[in-house]
Amino acid sequence: MPSQKKKIRTHRRPGGYTGKVLRVNLTEKKIDVEEMDWESARLFIGGRGLFAKVLFDEVPPGTDPLGPANKVILGTGPATGTPVFGTSRAVLVTKSPATNLFLDSYSGGNFPVETKYAGYDYMVIEGRADRPSYLWIHDDKVEIRDASHLWGKLAYATESLLKKEAGNEKACVAVIGPAGERLSNLAIVQNEYYHEFGRGGPGAVLGSKNLKAIVVRGTQGVKTARPQEMLNYMNMFDEKVQAGIKAGPLAERMKFGTPLTLNFTNAFGICPTMNFKYGEYANASKIDGHAFREKVVSDTACYGCTIGCTKHTRAQFGPYAGVMVGGPEYETNSLFGSNLGNDNLDNVIYANVLCDDLGLDTVGTGNLVGWVIECYERGLLSKKNVDGLDLRFGNFEAVVKLLHMIAYREGIGDILAKGVKQASQEIGKGSDEFSMHTKGLEYPGYRPGIRSPAFGLAYAIAERGACHRRAWPVIAEQTLDPLTIKGRAPFVKKLYDQRIPWHCFSACDIPMLFLGFGHAEAAQALSAVTGWDFTVEDMQNLCERVASFIRVFNIREGASRADDTLAPRSFQPEEVGKGAGKALTREMLDTMLDEYYALRGWTKEGIPTQETLQKFGLPDIAQELAKIGSQESGRRGK
Amino acid sequence: MKKLVSDSKVCTGCRTCAVVCSFAHFEGETNPQKASIRVTQELLHGLSKPVVCRQCEKPKCVQSCPEEAIHQDPVLKVPVIDPAKCNLCLACLKGCPFGAIFYNEQEKILLVCDLCSGDPMCVKFCRHYPHQTHAALGYMEPKEWSKIIHPQE
Numbered sequence: 001m002p003s004q005k006k007k008i009r010t011h012r013r014p015g016g017y018t019g020k021v022l023r024v025n026l027t028e029k030k031i032d033v034e035e036m037d038w039e040s041a042r043l044f045i046g047g048r049g050l051f052a053k054v055l056f057d058e059v060p061p062g063t064d065p066l067g068p069a070n071k072v073i074l075g076t077g078p079a080t081g082t083p084v085f086g087t088s089r090a091v092l093v094t095k096s097p098a099t100n101l102f103l104d105s106y107s108g109g110n111f112p113v114e115t116k117y118a119g120y121d122y123m124v125i126e127g128r129a130d131r132p133s134y135l136w137i138h139d140d141k142v143e144i145r146d147a148s149h150l151w152g153k154l155a156y157a158t159e160s161l162l163k164k165e166a167g168n169e170k171a172c173v174a175v176i177g178p179a180g181e182r183l184s185n186l187a188i189v190q191n192e193y194y195h196e197f198g199r200g201g202p203g204a205v206l207g208s209k210n211l212k213a214i215v216v217r218g219t220q221g222v223k224t225a226r227p228q229e230m231l232n233y234m235n236m237f238d239e240k241v242q243a244g245i246k247a248g249p250l251a252e253r254m255k256f257g258t259p260l261t262l263n264f265t266n267a268f269g270i271c272p273t274m275n276f277k278y279g280e281y282a283n284a285s286k287i288d289g290h291a292f293r294e295k296v297v298s299d300t301a302c303y304g305c306t307i308g309c310t311k312h313t314r315a316q317f318g319p320y321a322g323v324m325v326g327g328p329e330y331e332t333n334s335l336f337g338s339n340l341g342n343d344n345l346d347n348v349i350y351a352n353v354l355c356d357d358l359g360l361d362t363v364g365t366g367n368l369v370g371w372v373i374e375c376y377e378r379g380l381l382s383k384k385n386v387d388g389l390d391l392r393f394g395n396f397e398a399v400v401k402l403l404h405m406i407a408y409r410e411g412i413g414d415i416l417a418k419g420v421k422q423a424s425q426e427i428g429k430g431s432d433e434f435s436m437h438t439k440g441l442e443y444p445g446y447r448p449g450i451r452s453p454a455f456g457l458a459y460a461i462a463e464r465g466a467c468h469r470r471a472w473p474v475i476a477e478q479t480l481d482p483l484t485i486k487g488r489a490p491f492v493k494k495l496y497d498q499r500i501p502w503h504c505f506s507a508c509d510i511p512m513l514f515l516g517f518g519h520a521e522a523a524q525a526l527s528a529v530t531g532w533d534f535t536v537e538d539m540q541n542l543c544e545r546v547a548s549f550i551r552v553f554n555i556r557e558g559a560s561r562a563d564d565t566l567a568p569r570s571f572q573p574e575e576v577g578k579g580a581g582k583a584l585t586r587e588m589l590d591t592m593l594d595e596y597y598a599l600r601g602w603t604k605e606g607i608p609t610q611e612t613l614q615k616f617g618l619p620d621i622a623q624e625l626a627k628i629g630s631q632e633s634g635r636r637g638k
Numbered sequence: 639m640k641k642l643v644s645d646s647k648v649c650t651g652c653r654t655c656a657v658v659c660s661f662a663h664f665e666g667e668t669n670p671q672k673a674s675i676r677v678t679q680e681l682l683h684g685l686s687k688p689v690v691c692r693q694c695e696k697p698k699c700v701q702s703c704p705e706e707a708i709h710q711d712p713v714l715k716v717p718v719i720d721p722a723k724c725n726l727c728l729a730c731l732k733g734c735p736f737g738a739i740f741y742n743e744q745e746k747i748l749l750v751c752d753l754c755s756g757d758p759m760c761v762k763f764c765r766h767y768p769h770q771t772h773a774a775l776g777y778m779e780p781k782e783w784s785k786i787i788h789p790q791e
Contacts, residue, residue: 015666082668083661085654110681117669156682169679193681219744221660221669230666234658234763241765251768298684299767301652306765308650312684326684 015225016078016529017041022120022142024135026209027068027127031142036121042532043617046077047506048104049546051093051122052553055102056621058124061556065097065201066183066208068128074115074214075122079505081113081222081304083234084525086511088113088303091503095557096200097208098185098364098419099440099465102553105202106469108302108310108508109195114172117218129210134162138171138217147212151181154357155190162215171217177359179407180207184417185440186364186406190356194310194326195302198361200441200464201419225531233525240515241306249475250307250514252289254299257311258330260289261445264474265334269451269577272339272443274393275370276436276569279447280577281338287345292333295345300326307511315346328352328362331468334445335366340373341393354400358407365406367442368420369399371435372412380429387411436567439559441465448570450584451577452477453485457492457592460564463550469509471495483579485588489595497543501526504542545616547600548608552618552625561606564593639715642751642758642775643783644688648766649774651679651686655760662759663752671742674751675760688774691716691738691751699750702733714753724748753777 013019023032044050051073063069073093080087090112096103115123118137125135129144132151136143150158155177162173172192180187180203187203188196197203206212224230244250252260262284265271269279285291295316301308315323328336328348336342336351355362375381376391383390387405389398405413415426420442424435436443438459443466448456454473459466471492480487501522502509512521519539527534554563566589573583594604601612607629613622656673664672676689693715700708700717707723708730710716717730717739726746730739740749751758758777766773772786 083657085657117671160682219669219671219742221664221667221672224661224666224668227661227666230661234661238763238765245765245768247768254767255769299648299650300684300686301650303653304657305652306654306763308652308767310684324683326681 014078014530014532015223016082017046018116018119018121018220018222020120022123022137024123024125024142024144025127026125026129026133026144026211029144031144033140044546044549045501045504045526045542046075046121047091048093048500048503049542049549050077050504051075051091051104052102052546052550054124055093055095056549056553059095061558063095065095065100066204068126068209070095070205070208072125072202072205072209073122074125075120076112076116077121077504077506078529079507079525081116082224082529083230083304084505084507084529085234085237086302086305086307087505087507088305089506089508090115090197091506092189092197092202094202094205096441096464097183097204098201098421101439101465101557101559102463102550103200103202104464104503105189105197105199106503106506107189107191107195107197109172109192110303111172111174111191111195111216112506113303114216114218116222117220118216119218119220125206125209125211128208132210132212134213134215135211136215139219150212152178154178155359156193156357158213159190159193162213166215166217168217171215173213173215175213176203176206176211177357177407179359179417180204181212181359182407182409182417183207184360184406184409185419185422186361186368186417187359188361190359194356196356196361198363199467203359224529226528229524229528233521233528236521237515238306244515253309253510253514254307256289256293257309259292259311259328259333261330261474262288262333262338263290265446266338268474268478269574269579270447270449270455270474272334272367272370272445272447274341275339275374275434276443276447276567277434278576279449279451279574283343284338286343287333287337287348291345295349297324302508305508305511307514309510313349315349318344318346320346320350323350323353325349325353325356331445332362332366335363335370336399339366339370339445340396340399342396342399344396347396351399351403354403358403360403360407363444364419364442365403367436367444368406368416368423369402371420371424371431372402372416374434375427375431380427380431381412385412433568436569437466438462438566439465439563441467443567444468446474448566448584450483450574450579450582453584453588453592454480454488454492456566456570456584456589457488457596458496460566460589460593461492461496461596463554470499483582485584485592489592489599493596493599496547497540500543500546501539504546541616544600544612545618548602548612548616549618549621551602551606551608552613552621555607555625556628561593561604564606565589639693640778641693641780641783642690642753642761642777643780644690644775645772645787646685646687646774647787648770648772649677649686649688651677651684653677654763655688655775658759658763662754672745672747672749674740674749676740689736689738690775692736698733698735699730699739702729704729714756716753717750718752719748719750
């Protein structure tokens with residue numbers, strides 16, 4: 001039973017929050033319940049922002065991401081579990097073993113709301129268990145339990161076993177697979193079978209702590225401070241959904257899920273093809289949204305979201321016929337499809353199941369496999385190097401075998417499990433020229449370049465490395481001047497800022513963006529939930545505060561402007577299609593970075609100015625940053 | 639007579655019905671454990687089934703109550719519980735063949751559907767996919783519903 005350190009003061013608690021923080025020290029087997037730091041909550045709200053603050057305060061610079069001193073901050077925000085809709089979204093914040101920098105990873109499903117209904121805004125997991133363990137949370141009953149019988153088991157089986165052990169199908173389980181146990185930088189934390197905290201190696205951090213799983217059952221509710229205002233918001237949300245269902249992007253998203261994105265990326269020349277060499281795939285129609293819809297067996301949704309974009313599919317033909325999965329999403333379709341020269345969706349479905357079960361991120365792994373294949377085709381890796389596999393674009397059977405090797409770190413899999421950045425450094429021979437990552441995080445399913453300079457900037461500035469969820473310029477960029485960088489910096493900043501409030505709330509940004517919700521709606525929702533008054537200006541300030549704050553975290557870890565870059569291949573001229581012969585140059589990226597930094601109130605070196613930090617309510621951080629500046633921090637490792 | 643009707647084939651398992659149900663009945667509290675409508679899910683295969691009060695002709699919940707604490711609303715045909723008589727023996731839970739009466743152990747309350755006095759919130763917020771003809775929940779004459787979910791017959 002957790003001990004109540006301080007008496008939790010409930011009378012001044014705003015709506016939405018549970019007001020409680022669960023702290024689990026695996027080394028000391030100690031479980032505490034603490035009161036929410038309300039001052040920080042008012043400043044950072046929750047989710048990405050608040051957890052960044054906790055990480056900054058509790059994990060000193062230079063901490064080994066896979067050592068016991070690293071911490072996992074996992075939880076939600078005030079809106080989670082309320083009728084803001086689409087709020088079953090949890091954020092996992094930690095220091096990433098892939099980038100050695102800030103990592104925020106998001107997941108939907110049922111697990112997020114369940115942690116909230118169990119009575120906790122977030123949990124801090126610290127230390128390292130002396131044996132395989134799992135965390136059991138049933139409202140205020142919290143235990144660290146033995147997981148020796150689960151260690152080594154695949155993810156799906158572990159989840160089913162734990163649900164059985166819990167004696168309740170409704171208990172929500174988050175697990176790591178064999179890849180997480182083996183500390184792979186591609187390791188995910190999976191929950192409710194088909195929802196993942198995917199990127200940046202969060203599974204490895206849990207693996208390093210000997211924590212196989214977290215089981216949560218919550219039976220408490222979440223109170224909204226202003227029910228009438230909430231009802232107004234709910235009606236407004238619903239009216240927009242009703243209008244959107246009739247036709248247009250929302251209707252398409254509901255029918256096709258994320259895989260329709262491939263139709264757009266392919267048309268715009270940014271669909272990763274053959275390890276990002278090309279942006280258009282000749283057989284795209286075989287793996288696009290329409291082809292995908294043929295495989296769909298049911299439409300499903302995360303908790304409390306009427307815009308369900310999860311699709312369950314079943315492989316129809318070939319050796320994997322009958323295999324079912326919740327997914328695949330667009331990123332998996334492109335990175336295991338066009339990026340590997342594979343035009344068979346049934347293969348992608350199988351790759352998705354396999355990655356989930358092994359505990360691998362489909363995004364990073366698909367990207368990595370593309371790089372391995374290119375190394376092999378160019379002769380940088382011999383057949384002997386890759387255990388006799390014939391790793392050619394289009395040979396899916398070899399990919400399946402390689403996935404096992406990566407997860408279990410067999411043969412070359414031991415190097416590959418470190419992710420594409422470290423693998424290319426170890427293999428050498430110029431293979432880093434086409435290793436597609438920023439800051440050590442593999443590119444997701446969008447190819448930056450002159451066809452999409454905005455994606456180039458979005459990847460470069462994202463704190464966790466190449467990421468498509470900070471700013472998603474795919475369709476909107478088409479309205480800007482093509483093949484130039486004109487207007488890209490304010491454009492990317494706007495997209496980025498649209499998402500921040502939702503990531504702090506914490507809610508899924510997909511319904512909000514498809515409904516065209518901006519800061520006004522965010523302020524309306526948050527005021528109704530918490531009972532605090534928020535304005536559009538408050539939301540904008542929140543964005544600036546969170547962006548600058550996380551920037552300082554990374555600077556403290558030794559990151560600099562030089563890390564805000566792209567893979568060398570992204571600066572190569574286009575070989576085919578629109579823009580052939582033209583390139584996104586390093587100078588162009590530099591110009592965009594200059595503009596972006598200036599808009600954020602950062603110096604040319606990408607460091608938030610003292611004035612900026614003071615202005616957005618971060619005087620302590622300003623002091624901390626001044627200290628770093630005077631000490632001339634060491635470059636970050638690896 | 640209008641009934642609360644459902645179709646598990648198009649239910650996504652989003653449980654927005656449970657979100658708005660508890661929100662409407664408990665002063666802005668959202669808690670699926672305090673909802674009078676539930677959704678059973680089979681996550682591995684993506685299957686979901688709403689559990690709703692069927693407004694029975696001869697309600698088993700009423701018959702099963704040893705304290706005669708339940709009567710049927712004459713208009714809406716949903717069970718109404720008299721808290722003064724109910725001793726929480728939970729015979730009605732076992733009595734309902736559809737599992738549509740719920741008990742919240744933490745707060746010791748029985749949860750039965752009241753159809754929000756004839757304008758159910760769950761139906762109001764249940765949205766259908768653009769590629770489907772209908773939502774998973776409806777409030778209408780069963781004959782009318784039958785025509786919607788089996789248009790060819």
